[in-house]
Amino acid sequence: MWFKNLQLHRLPAPWSVNPEQMQKWLAPHAFAPGNSVEMQSQGWASPRDDDSLVYTLNGQMLLVFRAEKKLLPASVVTQVTKARAADLEDQQGFKPGRKQMRELKEQVTDELLPRAFSIRRDTRVWIDTRHGWLVIDAASQAVADEVRALLVKSIDQLPLGTVRVAHAPVSAMTGWLLSGEGPAGFTLDQDTELRSPAEGNATVRYVGHTLDTDDMRRHIEAGKQCMRLAMTWNDRVSFVLTPSLTIKRVTPLDVLKEASDPTAQNDDERFDSDFTLMSAELDRMLADLLDALGGEQGSGQGAGSLATPQAATA
Template sequence: MWFKNLQIYRLTAPWTMTSEQLEASLAAQTFSAGTSVEMQTQGWASPRENGMLVHTVNRQLLLELATEKKLLPATVVNQVSKARAAELEEQQGFKPGKKQMKEIKEQVTDELLPRAFSIRRSTRVWIDPVNGWLVVDAASPAKADEVFKLLLKSLEQLPFASLRTERSPLSAMTDWLAADEAPGGFTVDQDTELRATGEGKATVRYVRHTLEPEDVRRHIAGGKQCTRLAMTWSDRVSFVLTESLAIKRVAPLDVLKENTDSMARDDNERFDNDFMLMTGELAKMIADLVQALGGEEQQKKAA
């Protein structure tokens, strides 16, 4: 159950809410399947499918946002609307205007929605009251924003801010590659992206390719900066750091997998072991990464 992507946020005030209080606050926004005429529905679901909206292990909290969306391609709506407009033109003797076309599309959408396929996706949220982190397993900030919109509906207040560091990942990653030296506790892997800042934004990508220091330095000297860098932390977790301080492609290495598998007796215990191991390891990794980037930006942290 390891998170694949990390959108990281700092809790700006101590977390004082108990699991029971959080459960009660989320209950009003519990997920329920959408009706035949709803394009999208969202709500809190049980991370363990046991009816509980908050799963707690070792003071770490796990939430899950469920999203159900109807698949109704615009091309289908446009095709049916075009045929419907042609029929109307024949009846009334002139082409439908903008207002009529809008009404036709709305009517067609309402008619087709009950027959549209639905897809459901889940976005998991880890709240770490001990170290003050809030982490969303999302590949983009837009998906994380969906979580926060519903959290703010569910809670009276949620003091958080995006994680900001004294050094930008763009600058730090470029310097690490130029010096051919990763920060303490980390190693550089074989995937990276270097992009120019000019109008053309020329880009060079290395995928499972040994990074030759001289080649990399030549690209940097030519004005390119590192926007993505694959790294490994403490020989335990591999990931890709991006220029926006998002962490992607998170994967525990074999040493962690072996320890987890040997401890678990059943699925429930395995899930809890995985969650406890993940939160423990990632909390340390995030702290080390923040330190490698010069620490948290003091003005933002104070705000």
């Protein structure tokens, strides 16, 4: 249930949308498997494998973006196309020209598509209507872009904005490494990456290694800046912070795993319990993280702010 990555976006807080309205928006764009001639298809799927495209509990919503892509290796298409071209050359007495080769390749692709394997990818979206968060569980910016594009297509005038903070994550993370301490409520873990913005991009990475303050100071005085930093919030959630304010490798720690409702009787109750716990903890963690970055400076909300989200400074 826990999101592994947090691509952060802002909504009005509170956002007055109900499950019925959300279902109405998503339904015209529900996922349907691609037909025999479509390379890929995408749409909204049910989070609980029922008739609803939106799962809602206590003002928290969960959506699922589903993409299906057919696997048709270019090498296979090329191999079959060459064989067909050789047969055609024997028949007509000369090699096929560019136009004929293009038509042959299109014909081969159409013939092979129905036999191609399909893979599906589900990407979850968490909407906190109370505190104004829309979070996409995607490590890849390209995947997040696909999800945002369908959100905009599905929801007319979606008031989606960027997260703007007073202190850029790069300068904040560099300062924390220099002092050897995280901000209030956070501890520094043993993974980080420092990179020089100068030509050459000299980079130093620490993985599972003690971040010695003297070592960090030498790298920073040499002009390097922190580009990734592993942290833990209140001994409850570990994660990696990035310059764009995308949060990766989100992991609930043992104290939260033990907090799961032991009285849950079935899958539905466990799902409810896990979703409630995740949304509550991440809400608190994000609030503390924004404070650690100097506070939020305005959401940039509105349809015009739907460019790729960046951590902006005021």
